[in-house]
Amino acid sequence: MTQQGVRWTAEQVLALAPDATSRAAGSELGTSGPWSETGSAEEGAVWGVCKGSGSSPYRTVVDVREASSPAYSCSCPSRKFPCKHALGLLLLWSGGEVTASPGRAPDWAERWTAARRDGPSEKRVADPAGSGTGPADPEGARRRAERRAERITAGVTELEQRLADLLRSGLATAEQSGYGLWEETAARMVDAQAPGLASRVRELGAIPSSGPGWPARLLEECALLHLLDQGWLRRAQLPDALAATVRTRVGLPSTPGSPPLRDDWLVLAQYDTGDAKLTTRRIWLHGTASSRTALLLSYGAAGRAPELSLPVGTTLDAELAFHPGHPGAGRLRASLGERFAPPAPAGVRPPGMTTSEATARYGDALRDDPWLDSVPVTLDDVIPTPTGDSWQLADAEDDTALPLTPTAVARPALWRLIALSSGTPLKIFGTCGHQGFTPLTAWPPPPHPPTPLC
Template sequence: MLLTDGGEPLGAAAPAARWTVEQVLALAPDDASRKAGNKLGTAGPWSDTGGDVAGAVWGLCRGSGSKPYRTVIDTTGPAYKCSCPSRKFPCKHALGLLLLLASGGSAPPAGDPPDWAGEWLTGRRARAEVKEKTPDGGPADPGAARRRAERRAERIDGGAQELEQRLTDLLRGGLAAAEQSGYGLWDETAARMVDAQAPGLASRVRELGAIAASGPGWPVRLLEECALLHLLDTAWLGIDRLPQPLAATVRTRVGLAASAEGPPVRDHWLVLAQYDTPEGKIVTRRIWLYGRDSGRIALLLSFGAAGRSPGQALPVGVSLDAELTPYGGAGQLRAELGPQFGLPVPTGTPPPGVPVTEAIAAYGRALSDDPWLDSWPVTLRDVIPVPSPDGWQLTDAEGDAALPVAATALSRPALWKLVALSGGRPLTVFGECGHRGFDPLAAWPGGSEGGDTASPDPSSRALPDAVAATATATATATETVPLI
């Protein structure tokens, strides 16, 4: 629901942020949808396109039948409606319409939506308004809910005790047994944790199967992960003795659902990054936000089942005036997006950054609150991507400290975008800093002074020829550059 500063529905015309092609393609549920959407991202098959000041767009797409498909999108969700029979969500027509708008063409004519689009938009906005005004209700039967929670806690207790016994048997028999057993041992154990209704434990157990025989030093990595799993088991079994924030973190790590607890924080939130992670049959979308006034970092999580992308999406590089309600837990940054007081506005100003040494220290402090934390969001200032014997690293401008680029980032083409954006000059880079290195997610040209867009000297850092050729052009950008 879009509101004005006074809480009333947005009525004045306001320019909506234009989505990029990359952001639209990130909504696609699979590669086939991306290809089909690309084919429809031109003006040829479309007619009667339009939009309104509240962020809706619509159009008719010519198909194989006699009647065109009716497609309408509420970009503030985003949410989609199409008359085609596809079960994918969003369908190729919705992707095509968004790609048409993102391709650099003129904006659709503003006006009132046709009846077929207006009916859906009116219903959707009315439901959002009712949801906003209606307080969350408690369970219909609090006693029954409490009994269900107690039964689940008993099952998790049993699963944690069984997992402790299996870890003990593994250590007594020697870690070599894990290499011989392969994935079978861990798949069976993970299935037992699912039976115990502890999906968080099951997920961590499955990850152990990939460590054995994964390369030099795997016994050390396996022992480290087993120790963290043992720590989580022990924390759950003694959860009554833990401080409330740490107990909330343990519940989340075990797999119990949490809820946003508040109080809401209204701010101008800069969208730093958005990316999807497949987790079995579910796709998890992570959106990182930075509050201009509060200085807070927040994480929005949404989930999509097979064939559907997560519903929540925000264009990277825009700022939105909105309320966020944080979740509980020690060191947790997750929040829930509340009402928005206007349309997103593009901005190219990065958040304030910290030096490399402070980024490492911030991750260390976060670990004291959440020992199972893989990484911590941080913005680095005045860093330069340079080659290293093991891949790439981000070094400060003086060369006194450096962070290795995480292996997961080395395989992404966006690494070369980062190198080209730098061209041997300092950058501001947002990403996740953890024990596996630094995973860059967004960058801005220029260092702490901002706006340093002078032509770089790529040869000073011995960049590859293809990267050096594009460094000067790329480094003149002023907007947020997504790296994933």
């Protein structure tokens, strides 16, 4: 990937984004429509001119000689690094829509690349703790991180005042105010470089008038948002793992924080979510030797399918590097490292638990991450059964059961699960949370292979 001529994947490009907002904005610019004068050179530079909101188009150039530490230059005023124009240009290049230029690069791109070749050896790289540009030195990274922390603190303080005003005036006023006020608040959180807070504010703004019981749901979300605000303001007093969880929930990007772990990883589930701008693929894995559960995220830009695909029911001999956070709190995200063999049919199944143990595991995880919606679990010997107007998974060994989430009940895959069971117990992997259980994969009795449900 560090050799000129080997194009990166969309997943590698989107992994450079400083936050989710930048990923979405960069994906929107990953098409040829807004671009002109694009080209690439053997020396490892990619350039282009992007039409923006200003009177003058933005000139963007990227040094792609090293995938681990690319360098960027853009004439836009964005404080994020890389900006959405650099991400869009790289996506265009990774998709093969930027051709090699037989002649010289434009003067502005040539001057920048020449300065990099002839100047000091230090590189301009993305800073995972902050934003902006500058040399890759520890002191510069520390200052950028401090500036971003100050902006987030200002945004958190403003959000706390917004929540206090809502509770003072009464929850009924949220229905009268409409969604526009919350969208404005979310935009302020984006300006504060706290995309995690912005996302939660948008979810909160969609609750009023959303159906019976919405005031209780709104109060619950307000409480969780207030708790996250206070966690950020008091992060220096928190244990390291919980502080890392708070930073991730606020929206600071995380990077692998531990040595790679090699194992035979059993692929438990794979499914896509997304919109017209971005497709997100989630792949759940179980380490057959380590017993660790891992989540891989892969992205596809502008309607393109994500590059990474692992068939359910196979095992992969590979290394994973886990991101910071408390493993018990569901911070299970990992990055796929070196693969030592292609995926092979699995000869094992994941160990399971009872429905009572699943709810206890979720309760334990909430102590370390109060904002956690669910945890991944595998249930042993459960049977889908009707209960009133809904469905549940009844434990074949005792009298306990887990209700299915409204999302799971609405899926056509529910009937596939019911037909697969036909009244006999199944092993089922899925997520268990406060709304119930969402099945993702089911294993009928051996020797039948697993059946994806998503």
